[in-house]
Amino acid sequence: MSTAAELRRLYSKGKKRKVLAIFALFIALLVAIVASVSLGAGSPRFIEAMNVIFSRVFPFFNINPEPAITQFIIMDLRLPRIVLAIVAGAGLAASGATMQGVLRNPLVSSYVLGISAAAGFGAALAIVFGISVIGLFGGYVIIANAFLFSLLAMVLVYGIARMRGISTETVILAGIAIGFLFSALLSLIQYVAPENEAVPAVVYWLMGSLHTSTWTSVLIVSPIVLITVLLMVQQSWNINVLSMGEDVATSLGVNSKRVLGINMVLETLATASIIAFSGVIGFVDLISPHIARMLIGSDHRFLIPCSALTGAFMLLCSDTVARLVLAPTELPVGIVTSLLGVPFFIYILVSKRRQSWR
Amino acid sequence: MEVNYLKKTTVALTVVLIALIVGASVYGVYTLYSSPASPTPSPSPSSTPSLSPTPQQTETVTVVDETGVSVEVTLPVTRIVNIAPGAAEILCAIGGGEKIVGRDAYSTFPPSMSAVPIVAESSFGPNMEQILELNPDLIIADQGLSDANRQKFEAVGVPVIVEMLMEPRLEDAIRNFGTVLGELDKANDYINFTQSYETLVKDRIATLSQSEKPTVYFEWYQPWYTSSLGDSWDELIVSAGGQNIAPSTLNVSNPILSPEYVAEQSPEIIVRMLTRMDGEDNAAFETLRNEILSRTGLSTTTAVKESNVFIIHNNLLVLRPAIGLLYLAKWFHPTLFADIDPAAIHVQMIQKYFGITLSGVFAYP
Incomplete structure (x- = not known):
């Protein structure tokens, strides 16, 4: 057998494995969705939930309709929250995978790039002082502020990195610096907060939560995440080439600075729109890419979708647990993400023999 | 050349932006500290000195x-x-x-x-x-x-x-x-003012059975923030003849209630506390009420369907609990307290103890 044929066989075998892993993750996510829609502080369980959903999908089969309140709980309270958890988890994880690849650094997350701190600062401004960049009321002030400050952080990081000629090191260092700047400003706000209740509200926001999800938030976040993640997948060849080093990339005709810039914009748009609605949900964007990499390796064409699925699964499970543990009180989902994710991650880290990060 | 120019522009822009953010924050904190003092920067220094030198037993x-x-x-x-x-x-x-x-x-x-x-x-x-x-x-x-x-x-x-x-x-x-x-006598008089209305409300709701007391969802500060049984807000709700829907098992200091739980409990009355942060003018009360009336998670509740949504200034619940209690009691039991006008009693109270005419909004609608 010739070497070329042998290589092709090996490649397609690996490809099959990757597709299989993605399929398995997809099934796991489906199971999580069914479990999540069947559980909650309200009384509807599996049978009621399925009844409601099937009666919506097939209205003509609706023999025994559930009471209006059950339909409301499933359709307007649980489902938008589940969808938002999936979209947010997928978006955060895909962003994490992309940026870790582009910056060739396994520790990159929205924290490192200063986005979380900036979003937190924007939200705290709105929560504590009611100061907003645009004249809106209620929860929208917080959302708008968090989003705009995340974008501002990205602009600052990019601007600073450009001063020294944009490179992975300058971006990461600028991100850390901007992150510290906004953290300090955030602490300042919390320190001078005139209402005692404001501080717990800020802390709660910083721990992240999906309890205010509505179809409106889903409709706003989903298109942004969908488009940015698709564009990230489109970038995956470039990221693959870039991961072999900037010199190799340049010699293969890939403009590394341009790829970095494009991906920074995509990552920020996705992350900012998500955490503006959910609060800072940490860990998902850091860890999901690693779990995905351990499962299928570091070909970004597969890694980005696989990370997205892992992130969606992780965040959905965490949010379901957050809804249930203290029901009918809500627990911030950020706490659960780490508490559940860390042991799982360590297990994979210890048990897998494959070296996932070169 | 062009690259250099661009680079310089970015440098300048970034520095200006950072300076702006830091400057704005510092200015914000500065105004926060100094604004309440600004109306009278140098108050009359002669307000008290004559009192201190007199040697008394x-x-x-x-x-x-x-x-x-x-x-x-x-x-x-x-x-x-x-x-x-x-x-x-x-x-x-x-x-x-x-x-x-x-x-x-x-x-x-x-x-x-x-x-x-x-x-x-x-x-x-x-x-x-x-x-x-x-x-x-x-x-x-x-x-x-x-x-x-x-x-x-x-x-x-x-x-x-x-x-x-x-x-x-x-x-x-x-x-x-x-x-x-x-001034113990004056203190007792002030306490008695509150207690007289507490007694009035207590007597009137004494005969009510549990089913005659409306279920109440109390919210403060942010959407879904509530008060668990035994908290001071909860005690006010119970004293005013209402039933708090928050369960007694909440051992969290700032419990956030699950929207689906509230939907299922379908409270008959929603009371939202307004704090200084929300603003204190008419519009602030209206904004808060409209947000609750239009919030998806609450749309199925009896309170929203029947527009039984009330906003109350936190001062009335904290510092002037007698007035807060009267408002709550009247909202919960309009016929039982038909003869009581909390706003008028509030005006009387402020006139009596502070000698000034009350202005501003404290409850809505």
Whole structure:
């Protein structure tokens, strides 16, 4: 057998494995969705939930309709929250995978790039002082502020990195610096907060939560995440080439600075729109890419979708647990993400023999 | 060349942006601290000095404050620094307003307080030097005061009373203030004012069965923030003849209720507390109410369907619980309290204890 044929066989075998892993993750996510829609502080369980959903999908089969309140709980309270958890988890994880690849650094997350701190600062401004960049009321002030400050952080990081000629090191260092700047400003706000209740509200926001999800938030976040993640997948060849080093990339005709810039914009748009609605949900964007990499390796064409699925699964499970543990009180989902994710991650880290990060 | 030019522009822009953010934050904090003081930068310095030199027979009283500390205070007290937001209102009501020589930034009622210099943001951030320079013979603070700062004051011989200015501690605090001011009669009168209305409400709802009491969802500060059974807000709801839908199992200090739980409980009445942060004008009340009336998670509740959504200023629940209680009782049982006009009683109260005509909105609608 010739070497070329042998290589092709090996490649397609690996490809099959990757597709299989993605399929398995997809099934796991489906199971999580069914479990999540069947559980909650309200009384509807599996049978009621399925009844409601099937009666919506097939209205003509609706023999025994559930009471209006059950339909409301499933359709307007649980489902938008589940969808938002999936979209947010997928978006955060895909962003994490992309940026870790582009910056060739396994520790990159929205924290490192200063986005979380900036979003937190924007939200705290709105929560504590009611100061907003645009004249809106209620929860929208917080959302708008968090989003705009995340974008501002990205602009600052990019601007600073450009001063020294944009490179992975300058971006990461600028991100850390901007992150510290906004953290300090955030602490300042919390320190001078005139209402005692404001501080717990800020802390709660910083721990992240999906309890205010509505179809409106889903409709706003989903298109942004969908488009940015698709564009990230489109970038995956470039990221693959870039991961072999900037010199190799340049010699293969890939403009590394341009790829970095494009991906920074995509990552920020996705992350900012998500955490503006959910609060800072940490860990998902850091860890999901690693779990995905351990499962299928570091070909970004597969890694980005696989990370997205892992992130969606992780965040959905965490949010379901957050809804249930203290029901009918809500627990911030950020706490659960780490508490559940860390042991799982360590297990994979210890048990897998494959070296996932070169 | 072009690259260089671009680079320079980005450098300049970035530096300007960072400077703007830092500048804006510092300015924001600065105005926050200084604005309440600005109307009268140099208050009349002659307000109290004649009182201190007169040597009188010294008498000491001991009061036990909220922290359980027995505080020994030498009478008469003539120079009080009050850094507990809310305490100023009580001190003024029982005849001690003249004696306040320094205050926190949030003690703005009664309006006469604007002439008193600000020496602390709140009990969290006292300006030690400014306070000691005022030579106070009593400092009143809330639990925000750190133990270390309290000890520093006590080390130089200034007694410190730490009080929580809300139920269930309110009456004890008022009585303690009355004792150290030598105005116990006035303090008791102020307490009796509240108690008379508490008794009135208690008597009228006594005959109600549990099913006649409406279910109430109480919200404060942010969407879904509620109060669990046994909290001070919960006690007010129960005293006013309502049933709090929050379950008693909540052992969280700021419980956030699950929207689907609220939907299923379908409360008959929703009460939202307004704080200073929401704004205090008519529009702020309306904005809060409209947000609740249009919030998806609440759309199926009886309260929203029947527009039984009420907004109340937190001062009425904290510092003037009698008025807050009357509003709640009237909202919960409109026919039972048809003859009661909480707004009018509020006006009377302010006229009686502070000699001023009340203005502003405190409950809506």
